[in-house]
Amino acid sequence: MTAGTPSPLVNLFEKEDFEDWSKPHLVGATTEYSSLLTLQAKKEGGERKYGNGIIVSVVTCTEIKQGVAIETGKTSQGYFDACSVIELDDEDFKTLGINKNTNVRVTSAAGTVVLKAIGARQGLYPGLAHIPMGPWANIVVPSYTYSTGEPCFCGFDCLIEPAPEAKIESAVKLMHEKCGLEYVGDPHYD
């Protein structure tokens, strides 16, 4: 049984047994991911500031552009543009100190991915971010289901760190690398 990859945020959490992701990670009696990082950040004194990034609660929902791009094709440029973004509230942009359309590194208890931070199209509030549903979003979605079958698509904490020079990978390449499979280029669209 190949152990799951340890979470990049291991040092952030009290409990260290993250080697197997199918277990509940009880930290201060809760696995609820919307308070894990905020709890940690509060201990560091900053309201939601942590290191050079901020902590937000992320929801992944459907979006009309993402819906249309599904039908255009999952390896198309339209799908790449629609799904590899993260919407942040204007105030969060100020606290992060970056302006819109710059790349950021999004890290959750489950994984880390580089996305383009864009202004909120649909009214967020400070501390709430939205990533359109898709392969990029699902890199950071924790797979813990509270034994109901549904993973944590809405309401998990992420650390957003500015990474202007980082490159956003194509979904197929991203997945092949993370799965350790031989990547031979995106079919049809390369």
Next chain:
Amino acid sequence: MDTVTITLKKVPGLYLECESVTPDKFAGKNAEEIAALPCAEGKRNYVLGDWFEIAGAAGATAADTKIVVNGAGTDKCKYIGAWMTAGEVVVNGTADMFTGAWMEGGKLTVKGDVRSFSALQMKGGEFIIEGRAWNYLAAAYRGDWRGMQGGTIRVKGDVGSDLGTFMNGGTIIVEGNADIHVGTHAEGGTIIIKGKAHRRVGGQMVKGEIYVFGGCDVMMPGFKKIEEREIEVDGEKHVFNVFIGDLGERHPKSKGEVVYGHLYTLKE
């Protein structure tokens, strides 16, 4: 009490369904007969002998049969002690899902953790978990409105979410903390949590008692504090804030007055 010790030879690739590992199924059998009891990994049917070294013989009846389960792969064995009515089962290590599910009697001790859906719709008996228990401990089966009826469960470690949903009776004592949803839809029984319960304690509760020594991060709006009282709980005397609820739920009347669920949190 005759003891049968079974030790896993190898760690199962997937998960082993060991419905046969209960005193009721072992009663009156010697080692060979026990080894012939069925178990399965997915659709591949095995006998216990394929997976376990079996030592000793069972007692004449379930009541005087004790089973000890050893080995590295016990955390991949499901249904250990499910539907047991008497006797004793000790699991040295972690047990997977459905441990002690539909249990009616006897004593079940798990030294390690216990995964989800353990002690489902428990009717009686004693269940001791020395490690952590995952979600849906002592809950009702999906769609059934009859949860745990009786018996006692003691968990030394933390507990996952959905503890005791649709509970009708019996007692659950958790020494550690509890995740969201404790005693949802409870219609009786007692839950004692020595640590902290995160959120949604006693949601849609009709009747029953829930003690949370460490309090809740977020209280349900449907609970109203009525008094502070000193109560003796699990051998300890404390002063508790007493809440009644869930006021959003339907409450039956008995002998003229309305019956509420009660939630107690430590005063200090």
Next chain:
Amino acid sequence: MTEIIIKNGHVFDSVSGLKGEVADVCIKDGKIVESVGNGATVIDAAGKTVMAGAVDVHTHVAGPKVNLGRWYRPEDKFRLGERCSAKMGPNTHIEGGFSIPTVFKTGYEYARMGFAFLMEAAMPPLYARHVHEEIRDTPIQDEAALPVFGNNWFMFEYLKNGELDNAAAYVAWVLRQTKGYGIKCVNPGGSEAWGWGLNCMTVNDPVPYFEITPKEIIDGLIATNEHLKLPHSVHLHSNNLGNPGNYTTTLDSLKIAEGHKANNAFGRDTVLHHTHLQFHSYGGTTWADFESKAKEVMDYVNKQENITIDTGNVTLDETTTMTADGPFEYHLSALNHLKWANVDVELETAAGVVPYIYGKNVKVCEMQWAIGLEIALYAKDMMRTMITTDHPNAGPFTRYPRVYAWLMDKEYRDAELNGFKWSSKVIDATTLAEIDREISLYELSQMTRAAPAKVLGLGSTFGGLAPGMNANVAVYDINPDNMPKGIELENALSKAAYFFKDGVKCVENGVVLEANPVVKETYWVDAKVPENKQVLHDVSEKFLKYYSINLENYDVAHHYVPHPHVIEIEEA
């Protein structure tokens, strides 16, 4: 097709007039024949009972509310740790569910009990395609479905204005669109009032906005049914089901049939079939003074020649109630606080599903059990009385053998009656204890074979063993000379020694031999009516403005009914 002869069995068949005499039944090419050559395979039925394949006149086995029941009751397939989902034979599918069986279990269990035809009792026309998909996947049993018309906006309009031709044209159009069989009327007007959370409790309460009373609806539907000369009569579930004191509404509803005469070419001579009469024969005003009015209702039914009834026996199990009577299900869930499911269907009907436990220690349930048996035992004309449990409302159909045993063995039912917690109260409030009558095997063959086939207009092919009829034959291990009693009788009736469907042996000693042993047919009625511009205009207008789907996507295409048996009716 091979020739088969079933020799030396005690044959009970009212069509050919045999009352248990030893006779042979010959089968050739799926039909009963006079005689067969000596090359025919011989089935020795000496000392056994031989009857035709049974017909279930009222059961909920296919459709949206049945499947909603399956969805929301996983515990019904896993009743408190005891698995109700198992593979019963090497070649058959896994069978699941106790009160709401899956389609595989439905087909196989009915075959094990010797059933050949099932009438799905309520089909919302908008969901007809779903019903036919489930019928297609139900093995062995021939089936038909009754679309519901009692709360249909078109019918309100036409019956209110007395336009019989338009009503007949619309009904014929719906039967053709939905591949339906006849006219079902559930809580006339009440389910439409339920669209606003209201109900019609008596036959004279007008429906909100449409201002038509249930009496006018029932009367209009009977007239439409006879005008179209349909094979089956109107199938009625009258208002105010399940409430104490509802027997007056039942009698009012039955009296509506007095003025009408049967008009069809299928041998049916009745005009109104009242279903699950047990739920409609309650006296008293509250659950405290609840009592049986079975005697009063059956006195009227015995007198009135042009109505037929089926009993709706309670079997004292944990079951699931599901009916198109939306308001009743809401009130039931307010009574037992269990999970309530409800689906209101646009322009057509409603539906509700609530689990219910007929407890052996609950006074009302014990009396409901007694009332159901009284209805069957008071009946005089066995050709107008049928036995059902309104599956699964009063109990699952797998309990039919137990109901037959209660009716055929007084000792068995008295043991049950005296075992009740409230037996003294039940004995006072009902008259079951005083009835000594025991139904005979011949009467049983009438009530479960000949009578339902006749009222459904299928008398020429089902419910009998006369030459030319379908070769559906059930052989039970019951020797009429020394009749088994109680539990043995029940077990003998629940596992047929042999069951032939259209001449193919499907069951032997209670084991279904193949997953799909025989090709099953779906019966539907194509009533020809003169071209009716008005109805076509109304239909296209209402679909454009009020339905949520287009008119062209309403009808059930032919590939949903792979083996149709169309009953054509020429123009009036």
Next chain:
Amino acid sequence: MTKCIKNVICTFCGTLCDDLEVDVSDDGKRIEQVRNACAIGAEKYLHVGNPGRVVVPRMRQADGTYKDVSYDEAIDFTAKTLLKAKKPLMYGWSSTNCEAIAEGNVLAEKIGGVVDNCATVCHGSSLLAIQDTGVPSCTLGEVKNRADRIIFWGCNPAHAHPRHMSRYSIFPRGFFSAKGQKGRKIICVDCRETDTAKVADHFVRIKQSYDYEVFDALRTLLRGEEIPDEVGGVPREKLQELIDICKGGRFVTLFFGMGLTHTLGRNHNIDAGINFIRDLNDYTKATLIAMRGHYNVTGAGQVLGWQYGYPFACDLSRLTTARHNPGETTSVDLLVRHEVDACMVIASDLAAHFPFEATRRMAHIPTITLDPHICMSTELSDLHIPVAIVGVEVGGCCYRMDNVPIDTRKVIDAPEGVLTDEEVFQRINKRVDEILAEAGCKDAAEYLEYLEKQEA
């Protein structure tokens, strides 16, 4: 010249609009134009032949490239893989017709697999809540004709079901609702001010993951009891106003979506919502409808329901009994706990819509994908079998979000030689029977023992 096909059913989302008009080229091969569809529907019909379309099965080689194989080889590989696995997962089903699903479920029973559809990552929580407390519901036509209070809670039809508001919920003029939007009060409850909220009369912003507490507060107020001043970021007066609006209406309908099913508490959020609507029935008529995402995820649940009794997550691996336990037999849990050793993805894209931990496991076990186009799952699976697109190249029954069955229409011919889902399953079923017959085993369990004897 082109010929116009009317009343076409759009097979993308659960709204299942059935009034599309598609202009098709004379040879019946290409779609020229589509009318009455939303942006997503139009894209689907106009891009049927887009570059990602595959017409020959392709098998993944060791070096990561794909090699074309024949259908027979693909079907033989699938049958053998599923039979060899001790516990295969068959996930998806929600973008194909019910005829194919019925055939596929029978195959799953034969090879002892776990059948699970997209509900497990979509409205699975709603189905769990329905199993606990039932569902007071109605068809979308009832909403169109009668509803005068519409609540959108945790769903965003403007983006996910674009024509829902104009066909059923906000704008249509029904029998009793001739004034259309003017006669209705629209309430939108969400943690984001979505584009749907911009159309609503009242927008209630709720703090993320506090839906359960707010529903409980509403039920407490409905029973006339006191609640704290502010629950889940919503002041008490706003909640009381919400209740007065609902009690003032004649027919209330609550639409709910991923905002409730994916958030903390999952099935309990919907359980509390159903109980709120059920309590409202004491005052006025109230119903609720789940905004099902895929066009036939409801149908996948219906077929599995009437064949084996469960709406999703049905474990047939014991070959003698069908079991259902969301949390154990649901796809994400099975994959994350390494409980399945083969996977078949049918008419859905597992890799794009599952958390990566589950996708990683799928990539490491033998996987077969049935999909007309290239997608994330096909790039991580060992075999990609192309099939005809339902609603475009083959008809068949699909179930709308309110369980109403609609027969989809074939618009153009499938590319040369491409089979439909149903034909693929029929051939796999036949091949599995042949393999079992050759090995002389009566069922898949015996076949596994036969294989082990072969190796030994």
